[in-house]
Amino acid sequence: MHPAEAIRGFLDALGVPAQRIPVELDGQSALYRSLLANRRMLVVLDNAQDADQVRPLLPGSPDCFSVVTSRNLLIGLMITHGAQPLGLGLMSHAESEGVLDRRIIAFFTGAHREYAAQVFPELTEREREVLDLVALGHGNHQIAGRLVLSEKTVRNHVSAILFKLQVSDRAAAVARARDAGMGRSPSG
Incomplete structure (x- = not known):
């Protein structure tokens, strides 16, 4: 899923009318982050392809926590956002x-x-x-x-x-x- 599609879904869930959603991804991301600024929120981003797909979806608030799952090691997030990888083995x-x-x-x-x-x-x-x-x-x-x-x-x-x-x-x-x-x- 493209980040813009995911952000539009988040903005919709947060009650933002469609006409208030910016056209550009940067604007959507800024609006999303501003709405999360004073909230405590857990954001789960499942099956991320790479760090670029996830970055616009990460909240900027210290009261928000993100869990990102991926089959790939997202080194870019580890470097830029201090992400902490947790490797999981196969299920029994x-x-x-x-x-x-x-x-x-x-x-x-x-x-x-x-x-x-x-x-x-x-x-x-x-x-x-x-x-x-x-x-x-x-x-x-x-x-x-x-x-x-x-x-x-x-x-x-x-x-x-x-x-x-x-x-x-x-x-x-x-x-x-x-x-x-x-x-x-x-x-x-």
């Missing part, structure tokens, strides 16, 4: 299987979400996520922590779910969700 067979298992679970979770969208088209994606966690037996506090929401927001989602599904209580919503195959762990 068990570790490799674990990664593959997580990818398979992610695939089926995606299929599960598509199915839930067909069964509950009246619910937003976030409401379906909340409903799935309700069906798993999670309380509002656990759901809030898991989805990084306030408990008030979770309560509002649960209320909307009850209204949209035309059920009177959480137990009835759980029954509808379980009938639709929700509320089960990916392994079954």
Whole structure:
């Protein structure tokens, strides 16, 4: 991925309207760094080809931390930015299987979400996520922590779910969700 494309994605995620994003890479990078100046942020840059690809994406703030992964030794970053390399060996067979298992679970979770969208088209994606966690037996506090929401927001989602599904209580919503195959762990 070209650095300009990555920075535009970061700027979009930081809430910058498209018309405020400079055309030139240097301008985009300056805006990006200014937005991160007073924030604590972890920036993960995965599978970098070389130091030139990464440099515009590095925040300039001491409160920000960057992790850059690469198959190449990025000597330029070590020299210019004080990057500290950490070499990793190959994964064991068990570790490799674990990664593959997580990818398979992610695939089926995606299929599960598509199915839930067909069964509950009246619910937003976030409401379906909340409903799935309700069906798993999670309380509002656990759901809030898991989805990084306030408990008030979770309560509002649960209320909307009850209204949209035309059920009177959480137990009835759980029954509808379980009938639709929700509320089960990916392994079954």
